[in-house]
Amino acid sequence: MKPALALGRDLLDFLLPAGCVACGTWIPSRAAPGMVCATCRMRLPRPPWPRCSRCHHPVATGRTTEDGCRECREWPGELAHARYAFVLAPPADTLVHALKYQGWEALAAEMAGAMAELRLPLEDDAAETPWVVPVPTTPERLRERGYNQAERLARHYAEHRGWPWLDALERTRGGATQVSLPPSERRANVRGAFSLSEPGEGGLPGRRIVLVDDVLTTGSTAAAAARTLAGAGIRDVTLVTFARALPLRGPSP
Ligand SMILES: [Zn+2]
């Protein structure tokens, strides 16, 4: 008879893809457990230096200030910093896609492990333990897929870091067409995209928040979430994502 642990591993092998999520190469699970092969892990693209001190977008040498670069200057003050593990390019984009559509916990754990290696500016303040909060998805998408990939990343990220996590936000709307709305109502529509969830209402004042999402694009979603959290009296928000979509126009001045 097989020991229970070996049996559990066999069952996992059956349920999860047999090969690397990114390239399909077979991974001998007992030798190297994981969903991404060693070659793909090495190929995950890191953003080049120098980077903006606020959002880590690549910048031209010596052209960054305390308010940030062209990419983050318009972000609200509550969204203090952003950090991301990889550039949204092969094979990182394949992992993001797989987590979004398959939701595998084992993949979320691996991706969150890479995010947990990022050092955050708030860690200079060793006295404070931040709270980890996922960016919520729309109720429709949650019904469709049965999970929120940002929540899976946030939970594993919090576990890696040993920090508490809280589903503090709800998405009240988002993705709805705004074309027919006059500008004032458009702004109101974006502002109202998030609200505080019931567990989020207590305990938030004065907290430093690590907001977790899979991908950073323009930062407008994180900015809206940070504004909502600021309404609950949090101190500041650091956005941590697995990947960032970098524009092709090169370093930001
Ligand atoms: Zn691979």
Ligand SMILES: [Zn+2]
């Ligand atoms: Zn920046």
